[in-house]
Amino acid sequence: MIPVTKAYLPNKDKYKAYVDRIYESAWLTNNGSLLQELEQRLKEYLGVKHIILVANGSFALQLAYKALELKGEVITTPFSFAATTSTLVWEDLKPVFVDIDPNSFNINASLIEESITPETSAILPVHVFGNPCDVERIQQIAKAHNLKVIYDAAHAFGSEYKGSSVLNYGDISTLSFHATKLFHTIEGGAVITNDDELAKKVRLMTNFGISSPTEISSVGTNAKMNEFEAAMGLCVLDEIEEVKAGRQNVWQKYQAELPTEQLTFQSWNEHSQNNHAYAPVLFGSEVELLKAEANLKENGVLPRRYFYPSLDTLEYLNSNKVCAVSRSIASKILCLPIHPGLSGEDINIVVNSIVTN
Numbered sequence: 001m002i003p004v005t006k007a008y009l010p011n012k013d014k015y016k017a018y019v020d021r022i023y024e025s026a027w028l029t030n031n032g033s034l035l036q037e038l039e040q041r042l043k044e045y046l047g048v049k050h051i052i053l054v055a056n057g058s059f060a061l062q063l064a065y066k067a068l069e070l071k072g073e074v075i076t077t078p079f080s081f082a083a084t085t086s087t088l089v090w091e092d093l094k095p096v097f098v099d100i101d102p103n104s105f106n107i108n109a110s111l112i113e114e115s116i117t118p119e120t121s122a123i124l125p126v127h128v129f130g131n132p133c134d135v136e137r138i139q140q141i142a143k144a145h146n147l148k149v150i151y152d153a154a155h156a157f158g159s160e161y162k163g164s165s166v167l168n169y170g171d172i173s174t175l176s177f178h179a180t181k182l183f184h185t186i187e188g189g190a191v192i193t194n195d196d197e198l199a200k201k202v203r204l205m206t207n208f209g210i211s212s213p214t215e216i217s218s219v220g221t222n223a224k225m226n227e228f229e230a231a232m233g234l235c236v237l238d239e240i241e242e243v244k245a246g247r248q249n250v251w252q253k254y255q256a257e258l259p260t261e262q263l264t265f266q267s268w269n270e271h272s273q274n275n276h277a278y279a280p281v282l283f284g285s286e287v288e289l290l291k292a293e294a295n296l297k298e299n300g301v302l303p304r305r306y307f308y309p310s311l312d313t314l315e316y317l318n319s320n321k322v323c324a325v326s327r328s329i330a331s332k333i334l335c336l337p338i339h340p341g342l343s344g345e346d347i348n349i350v351v352n353s354i355v356t357n
């Protein structure tokens with residue numbers, strides 16, 4: 001079987017050495033030394049001012065909404081993973097969908113303003129598959145209407161815009177370090193911000209609002225990352241360049257060998273380079289996609305229909321907004337396997353399953 005995502009397992013002896021350290025200190029969680037080391041290294045690697053490591057990417061989003069004290073409506077994209085919408089609803093915020101651009105697959109910035117109402121408190125775009133949004137336009141709109149901006153940057157590990165981290169845009173950006181993501185800590189995530197006060201607030205909220213052994217200064221939750229997860233992150237970070245090179249290699253082969261008369265690729269932001277977090281391909285129709293998916297499965301390949309369904313169709317939302325572009329893209333897009341462990345033979349199997357379609 002060739003799965004679409006495969007957790008990257010770094011050098012085992014290195015991980016064991018970290019586990020020995022954890023056993024020696026008997027410090028398993030609560031701002032441990034490995035967590036602090038990982039925060040420091042990620043801050044430097046990504047080129048960001050504040051990074052707060054948390055239990056997962058969904059918590060990172062929820063902490064962002066809480067820290068920014070969002071209320072009412074939040075403008076977001078229907079073309080994303082379920083968590084983008086469900087975290088809003090979980091925090092009693094109303095997702096207001098704005099359709100996507102058919103080429104970048106990101107929220108269509110030129111449609112945002114018409115969806116702003118007196119109830120709108122923020123914009124929550126997603127850098128879909130790591131592709132930077134129209135960050136400058138979104139910044140202008142937010143400023144003009146006094147709105148907060150949170151980027152769900154779960155896919156944008158290492159993505160740059162005009163030469164620096166795309167995570168520096170918006171009031172807050174969030175990452176997911178789930179096992180299937182480009183960089184992972186088994187389960188984990190991060191909140192990124194340039195604002196000192198916001199960083200302090202999020203850090204407090206991550207640990208029950210406890211500011212000192214005798215003081216509880218705000219409402220909070222338990223969103224902490226533990227030392228075993230931080231250790232995994234340190235090991236994966238040591239090997240991240242190989243991981244990225246391996247993924248790039250797979251993507252280049254797909255691009256060279258897949259039939260472009262049958263498929264289209266995502267158009268990447270011209271001020272950025274693909275981080276190869278995913279390998280999405282767009283078919284001409286859902287019928288073609290389903291045929292290819294069946295062929296792939298028959299040959300032992302497990303692709304995923306990322307993202308399907310379009311979130312504006314979720315029944316629990318009772319939304320009457322129809323995002324036609326997102327629905328159309330969602331019905332025709334397939335993410336192919338992209339991980340450093342794929343052999344040339346595996347790639348041929350994937351390509352041939354689509355070509356013989």
Ligand SMILES: *Cc1c(COP(=O)(O)O)cnc(C)c1O
Pocket residue numbers: 056057058059080081083084126152154155176177178188189
């Ligand atoms: C993975 C993902 C999340 C959720 O992250 P978890 O760490 O799994 O909670 C949120 N948004 C997007 C776009 C994702 O892909």
